[in-house]
Amino acid sequence: MSKRDEQKAKTRQIIIHAAFEQFSKGGLINTPTASVAKAAGVSHGTIFAHFPTREDLLDAVIEEFGIRVSERMHELAQGACGMREILQVHLKGISEYENFYIRLISETPLLHEDTKNTLIMIQSAVSFHLTQVAEREMEKHIIKRMPLNLMFNTWLGLIHYYLANRDLFAPEGSVISRYGEEWVQHFMNLISL
Amino acid sequence: MKMCIACGMPMKAKEDFAMGDESKDYCRYCARPDGSMQSYDEKLEGMTDFIVRTQGLDKAAGENAARGMMEKLPAWKK
Numbered sequence: 001m002s003k004r005d006e007q008k009a010k011t012r013q014i015i016i017h018a019a020f021e022q023f024s025k026g027g028l029i030n031t032p033t034a035s036v037a038k039a040a041g042v043s044h045g046t047i048f049a050h051f052p053t054r055e056d057l058l059d060a061v062i063e064e065f066g067i068r069v070s071e072r073m074h075e076l077a078q079g080a081c082g083m084r085e086i087l088q089v090h091l092k093g094i095s096e097y098e099n100f101y102i103r104l105i106s107e108t109p110l111l112h113e114d115t116k117n118t119l120i121m122i123q124s125a126v127s128f129h130l131t132q133v134a135e136r137e138m139e140k141h142i143i144k145r146m147p148l149n150l151m152f153n154t155w156l157g158l159i160h161y162y163l164a165n166r167d168l169f170a171p172e173g174s175v176i177s178r179y180g181e182e183w184v185q186h187f188m189n190l191i192s193l
Numbered sequence: 194m195k196m197c198i199a200c201g202m203p204m205k206a207k208e209d210f211a212m213g214d215e216s217k218d219y220c221r222y223c224a225r226p227d228g229s230m231q232s233y234d235e236k237l238e239g240m241t242d243f244i245v246r247t248q249g250l251d252k253a254a255g256e257n258a259a260r261g262m263m264e265k266l267p268a269w270k271k
Contacts, residue, residue, distance in 0.1 A: 067203070074203055117261030120244065121201065124262075127247040128202075149249030 012050050012060075015040045019061045024099035028058060028107045055112050062115065065100060066122035069093035070129065077129035083143060083191065086133045087155070087184045090126060094159075095176040102163050127152045143191045151191065158183055198268040199223040199236055219268070233269055 001009070018040035022031045033054055037044045051057035072089050081089075094101045108119060130152060137143045162175050162183070170178045195204045197220035204210055204220055211217045211224035219230045222239075231239070240259035244250050250258065263269045 071203060075205070078206065078208075114261060117258050118265075120248075120250075120258040121262045123248060124240075124244060125202075128243070131247050147249075148247045149245070152247055153249055 028103050059118050062118045070125040073129040077132045091180045
């Protein structure tokens with residue numbers, strides 16, 4: 001990679017990182033790109049030199065989030081890990097970007113179709129890893145047999161409800177650190193044989 | 194780290210790659226039994242089925258999402 005390309009990639013990462021922070025604070029729809037530029041310490045024009053449209057920037061940020069969340073799950077799911085562990089890793093991945101994820105799930109209906117597809121892609125990566133482990137444990141009679149979609153949506157439904165209503169469940173801090181272990185325990189009670 | 198050009202899966206371990214061949218750009222889930230890469234239509238069908246099976250989306254909505262995802266991947270970019 002040439003020095004110029006290296007610098008370009010570095011600036012791109014700085015913008016993505018700043019956008020992460022700004023979208024987490026101000027929301028995915030309402031945060032102006034000018035405030036991303038300010039936080040990144042670059043000119044407004046630089047943002048558009050890297051991301052032609054605001055949606056491109058948002059997509060890149062969501063993709064980055066997806067990679068970070070699913071990376072560790074990917075490593076684990078192929079090994080001998082169990083359901084409890086994979087659920088814990090899913091939560092841990094989200095908890096590092098909890099504010100961003102809350103914005104993401106709360107604003108999904110308002111997002112552009114392309115961006116929605118990126119989110120489905122992330123959830124597909126998550127469901128891929130969860131169901132890989134689940135099918136293995138169903139086979140071994142460790143957990144109950146059930147439709148994979150219902151199992152996955154029951155899990156997401158549970159955590160998303162708490163996350164989307166953070167002001168009611170954990171007004172002062174992280175919902176996941178406060179309830180995460182309880183969700184995992186409850187879910188394991190539901191699915192275990 | 195390499196990512197599968199056809200589905201976006203990260204490929205780290207040898208067994209992630211098609212036929213365990215690390216020089217390949219696509220993963221084992223995007224390979225046919227003979228090791229060649231699946232066609233667009235095969236992949237679209239597979240991805241749609243997977244989304245419907247594991248996330249319960251409506252079939253047409255699932256196919257639409259799969260199309261949208263594939264558009265962004267190097268193997269299918271126009």
